[in-house]
Amino acid sequence: MQRERLVLIGNGMAGVRALEELLALTPDLYEITVFGAEPYGNYNRILLSPVLAGEKTLDQIMLNDERWYADQGITLHKGKTVAQIDRCGRRVIAADGTEAAYDRVILATGSSPIMLPVPGKDLPGVNTFRDIFDVNAMLAASRTSRHAVVIGGGLLGLEAANGLQKRGMEVTVVHLLDTLMERQLDKPAADLLRAELESRGLRFLTGHQTETFLGTERVEGVRFKDGGEVGADIVVMAAGIRPNAELARQAGLHCERGVVVNDTMQTYDPRIYALGECAQHRGNTYGLVAPLFEQAKVCANHLARLGYARYAGSVTSTKLKVTGIDLFSAGDFQGGPDTEEILLKDAARGVYKKVVLKDNRVIGSVLYGDTVDGSWYFQLMKDGTDVSHLREHLLFGQAHVGDSGHGAATRAAALADDAEICGCNGVCKGAIVGAIVDKKLFTLDEVRAHTKASSSCGSCTGLVEELLATTVGADYTQTPRTRPVCTCTHYTHEEVRRAITENLLKSIPAARQFLEWKTPDGCHVCRPALNYYLLCAWPGEYIDDSQSRFINERAHANIQKDGTFSVIPRIWGGVTNPHELRAIADVAEKYHVPTLKITGGQRIDLLGVKKENLPQVWGDLSRAGFVSGHAYGKALRTVKTCVGSEWCRFGTQDSTTMGIRLEKMTWGAWTPHKTKMAVSGCPRNCAEATIKDFGVVAVDSGWEIHVGGNGGVKVRVTDLLGKVTTMEEVEEYCAAFMQLYREDARYLERTAPWIERVGLELVRKMIVDDGENRRRLAARFLESQKHAQVDPWAERAGGSERREFTPIHPVTPRAVA
Amino acid sequence: MQWLEVGGLDEVPRLGARVVRTGHGDIAVFRSADDKIFALDDRCPHKGGPLSQGIVYDRRVACPLHNWVISLESGAATGPDSGCTRRHEVKVENGRVYVSIAAVEVRTRGQGDSEAFAATGT
Numbered sequence: 001m002q003r004e005r006l007v008l009i010g011n012g013m014a015g016v017r018a019l020e021e022l023l024a025l026t027p028d029l030y031e032i033t034v035f036g037a038e039p040y041g042n043y044n045r046i047l048l049s050p051v052l053a054g055e056k057t058l059d060q061i062m063l064n065d066e067r068w069y070a071d072q073g074i075t076l077h078k079g080k081t082v083a084q085i086d087r088c089g090r091r092v093i094a095a096d097g098t099e100a101a102y103d104r105v106i107l108a109t110g111s112s113p114i115m116l117p118v119p120g121k122d123l124p125g126v127n128t129f130r131d132i133f134d135v136n137a138m139l140a141a142s143r144t145s146r147h148a149v150v151i152g153g154g155l156l157g158l159e160a161a162n163g164l165q166k167r168g169m170e171v172t173v174v175h176l177l178d179t180l181m182e183r184q185l186d187k188p189a190a191d192l193l194r195a196e197l198e199s200r201g202l203r204f205l206t207g208h209q210t211e212t213f214l215g216t217e218r219v220e221g222v223r224f225k226d227g228g229e230v231g232a233d234i235v236v237m238a239a240g241i242r243p244n245a246e247l248a249r250q251a252g253l254h255c256e257r258g259v260v261v262n263d264t265m266q267t268y269d270p271r272i273y274a275l276g277e278c279a280q281h282r283g284n285t286y287g288l289v290a291p292l293f294e295q296a297k298v299c300a301n302h303l304a305r306l307g308y309a310r311y312a313g314s315v316t317s318t319k320l321k322v323t324g325i326d327l328f329s330a331g332d333f334q335g336g337p338d339t340e341e342i343l344l345k346d347a348a349r350g351v352y353k354k355v356v357l358k359d360n361r362v363i364g365s366v367l368y369g370d371t372v373d374g375s376w377y378f379q380l381m382k383d384g385t386d387v388s389h390l391r392e393h394l395l396f397g398q399a400h401v402g403d404s405g406h407g408a409a410t411r412a413a414a415l416a417d418d419a420e421i422c423g424c425n426g427v428c429k430g431a432i433v434g435a436i437v438d439k440k441l442f443t444l445d446e447v448r449a450h451t452k453a454s455s456s457c458g459s460c461t462g463l464v465e466e467l468l469a470t471t472v473g474a475d476y477t478q479t480p481r482t483r484p485v486c487t488c489t490h491y492t493h494e495e496v497r498r499a500i501t502e503n504l505l506k507s508i509p510a511a512r513q514f515l516e517w518k519t520p521d522g523c524h525v526c527r528p529a530l531n532y533y534l535l536c537a538w539p540g541e542y543i544d545d546s547q548s549r550f551i552n553e554r555a556h557a558n559i560q561k562d563g564t565f566s567v568i569p570r571i572w573g574g575v576t577n578p579h580e581l582r583a584i585a586d587v588a589e590k591y592h593v594p595t596l597k598i599t600g601g602q603r604i605d606l607l608g609v610k611k612e613n614l615p616q617v618w619g620d621l622s623r624a625g626f627v628s629g630h631a632y633g634k635a636l637r638t639v640k641t642c643v644g645s646e647w648c649r650f651g652t653q654d655s656t657t658m659g660i661r662l663e664k665m666t667w668g669a670w671t672p673h674k675t676k677m678a679v680s681g682c683p684r685n686c687a688e689a690t691i692k693d694f695g696v697v698a699v700d701s702g703w704e705i706h707v708g709g710n711g712g713v714k715v716r717v718t719d720l721l722g723k724v725t726t727m728e729e730v731e732e733y734c735a736a737f738m739q740l741y742r743e744d745a746r747y748l749e750r751t752a753p754w755i756e757r758v759g760l761e762l763v764r765k766m767i768v769d770d771g772e773n774r775r776r777l778a779a780r781f782l783e784s785q786k787h788a789q790v791d792p793w794a795e796r797a798g799g800s801e802r803r804e805f806t807p808i809h810p811v812t813p814r815a816v817a
Numbered sequence: 818m819q820w821l822e823v824g825g826l827d828e829v830p831r832l833g834a835r836v837v838r839t840g841h842g843d844i845a846v847f848r849s850a851d852d853k854i855f856a857l858d859d860r861c862p863h864k865g866g867p868l869s870q871g872i873v874y875d876r877r878v879a880c881p882l883h884n885w886v887i888s889l890e891s892g893a894a895t896g897p898d899s900g901c902t903r904r905h906e907v908k909v910e911n912g913r914v915y916v917s918i919a920a921v922e923v924r925t926r927g928q929g930d931s932e933a934f935a936a937t938g939t
Contacts (some may be wrong), residue, residue, distance in 0.1 A: 046883065053848035299936070447894055449897050450897045455884075519873055519874070519875060520850060520874075521832060521849075521850050521873075521875050522874055523874050523875075523877075523879070524871070524872040524874065524879035524886070525886065527872060528872075547831065547833045547872070547873065548832075548872070549828060549872075550872065550881070551870040551872075551881040552881075554870075555870070559870060559881055559882070561864070561882065562868045563865075563866070563870075574901075618912040711819065738916075803828065803830065803835070806839045807835070807836040807837065807838050807843075808823055808824055808835050808836065808838065808846070809837075809838050810821050810822060810823055810824075810837060810838075810839065
């Protein structure tokens with residue numbers, strides 16, 4: 001069969017990214033031809049500044065060399081500029097006469113620097129800063145001459161100025177306005193930046209309008225409107241960019257500033273797509289890499305005839321790629337009449353932070369000197385998170401909100417190469433940066449796959465993202481806010497859950513089929529999630545799929561590094577007795593358990609039990625009255641208590657009884673992630689209830705209820721949900737909270753990040769303000785518990801799932817000819 | 818080639834695995850959704866995790882210790898990870914599963930025993 005012909009015009013980052021995405025989706029659908037005006041493969045244009053500054057070489061910024069095009073079977077016409085698109089004849093014609101017929105076209109012609117229309121602009125020595133030619137021209141000039149003038153004090157101009165200065169030139173930056181980088185910075189931040197750059201030796205002429213470039217043979221200087229002059233051996237124009245829409249315009253496609261496209265990146269001719277800097281989408285044009293990559297994904301999806309992806313515009317952030325200067329800017333950082341500003345300015349340390357809020361939501365931010373939290377503010381902004389509960393700490397950063405005291409260590413750029421970033425997998429900064437550079441990684445997922453950093457507990461995710469940002473250049477592909485469950489599907493957790501309940505899907509295959517899963521069996525990421533969602537949606541009805549459970553939940557014990565298992569029986573509220581202790585001691589001796597350990601959750605761990613012995617161990621424990629402690633599951637773990645008013649001279653309520661009642665009510669419940677509780681008998685809080693998922697603190701007049709705490713990788717203190725007077729009320733709140741968490745959180749999301757994501761207000765509204773809803777939630781929880789409170793240990797000790805625990809001992813070897 | 822009779826196809830759960838104890842160490846026998854059988858050493862090339870305890874999908878298993886994904890067909894780690902665990906020939910005849918333990922010389926795993934094939938009896 002004749003394949004369709006796809007022609008890419010523009011061999012830059014956006015266009016080639018679209019091809020990569022397309023080839024990943026459908027490698028054989030198109031016969032692909034690429035026209036590129038530059039005589040190179042595809043390189044990372046963002047990194048031209050470091051090349052100019054001598055911090056990187058051209059080789060280091062190549063993304064796809066010619067070999068890649070050959071390997072993919074792509075015809076590459078490099079150094080050929082397309083002169084015409086003949087839409088009637090469906091062919092693309094280059095200036096040198098090369099032609100290519102097409103069925104589809106991707107226009108990715110990028111943008112051009114704006115040349116000021118002043119006399120002398122065509123003199124030799126007047127340069128732009130756009131491609132490798134320009135960089136080479138500037139490098140050549142820097143070797144032979146001394147004075148450089150950069151026109152434009154924006155992002156690009158400052159990067160050019162910095163690069164030329166690094167190459168030994170004396171550089172003057174001319175800017176029309178008073179504020180440098182006025183599209184990204186407010187006045188105070190711009191002043192700090194200017195002071196820093198001046199201390200490095202750059203000269204600034206702000207409020208200067210260029211009138212003429214002086215010189216006859218080549219440029220010799222610049223004269224301004226006010227009559228002043230400055231000498232120059234080289235002038236760099238960096239006064240802005242303009243989308244390259246001329247080719248499209250000539251072809252009769254509708255253009256405004258750029259080539260106008262719809263949400264599937266198609267122009268007014270549906271055979272022709274446009275993306276990248278040349279495209280104009282919903283009135284916006286973008287010059288940063290993250291939006292271009294999002295567009296590439298959508299375009300590829302449509303070309304691959306999948307057609308479900310839509311581009312809805314991007315929220316962007318910027319950073320300046322000048323070594324040693326940390327600067328971050330996003331959104332509406334100027335603010336207006338109905339906005340608020342939270343400010344921190346410490347000129348001596350060179351730090352300035354400003355977060356602009358509207359209705360308690362972040363709408364913009366400028367950071368100078370300390371940009372570690374840029375990605376956090378950016379995320380809060382994109383998510384539209386209500387930050388009212390964070391306000392007092394907001395400017396001190398995410399570290400201050402709680403991350404077990406990593407604090408100052410979270411300054412990625414300042415770290416040494418051998419600094420350990422990922423404590424779980426022992427990955428150092430150098431290894432991550434090396435992988436990003438060598439393997440050309442752009443996303444967090446790619447870094448995770450190649451280095452394993454941030455792939456276990458995730459507490460270093462912010463740091464890894466920071467490293468990506470500083471290494472790739474600021475606008476690496478940010479992890480999207482709503483992501484699919486895994487690569488087997490394009491649906492998010494929320495979409496999957498909704499489909500399950502709305503369409504009465506009651507098995508994993510049914511859900512996969514309805515949602516058009518891309519893989520036959522799913523994978524180790526989506527199967528456990530689906531199993532949980534189905535279990536939560538259809539209690540008593542859904543049949544648990546043990547092969548979709550992680551081994552710990554399948555075997556009802558915790559796998560250890562040597563393949564043995566640990567067994568933790570439930571000890572209600574941490575209260576035990578001689579009979580129970582004796583039974584545990586007997587089991588330990590009988591099965592030669594090598595280690596007994598008191599856990600942090602007030603229980604006893606029997607470590608090193610062989611899998612085949614588990615059913616017998618459980619049988620013995622069952623007979624002594626124990627049930628499973630679920631220490632292995634995404635389930636209710638422990639309820640930690642203090643001795644409370646029964647013994648303690650400070651105790652105000654009977655916290656032990658309260659804890660046991662909560663544990664009796666909630667044990668056996670499966671939850672999105674593990675769930676821990678505690679009950680303290682007085683505000684001294686010896687049971688540490690304020691770092692638990694659900695914590696109760698007794699006061700003289702009743703019980704305080706706290707939720708969303710965490711004592712793990714990222715310490716988070718609970719939020720106070722409310723105060724009640726009776727034990728029955730505590731139980732009702734607890735059941736309602738459990739059910740809300742079970743029904744609303746994503747699989748593998750602990751209560752702490754869940755509450756930070758959805759906001760405490762939601763929890764309060766559903767549980768505290770609306771008593772009717774609270775009772776309904778609690779009732780659903782108790783109903784589900786009727787089916788969940790079956791001791792899995794007793795079942796297995798009684799012989800169910802025997803296969804799981806029995807190895808095969810082959811009878812006799814047999815020779816078969 | 819010597820074949821070791823492991824048992825009935827039904828004794829290995831779909832999208833699951835069983836451990837087979839042999840004189841050459843533990844072998845993990847897997848069964849895919851379409852009832853294909855595969856056998857690998859029960860050791861992940863990463864840190865020796867028991868692959869038989871992992872989640873099985875398509876032609877792969879995810880190691881229970883650190884989620885390396887190992888190809889059931891080749892024993893090789895997939896994605897950017899590299900490493901390979903020994904695979905063994907299998908066949909199913911009349912609903913019975915047979916494994917032929919690959920020669921130890923192919924990839925020495927410290928078993929030490931490269932002599933004639935022998936399995937522990939029960």
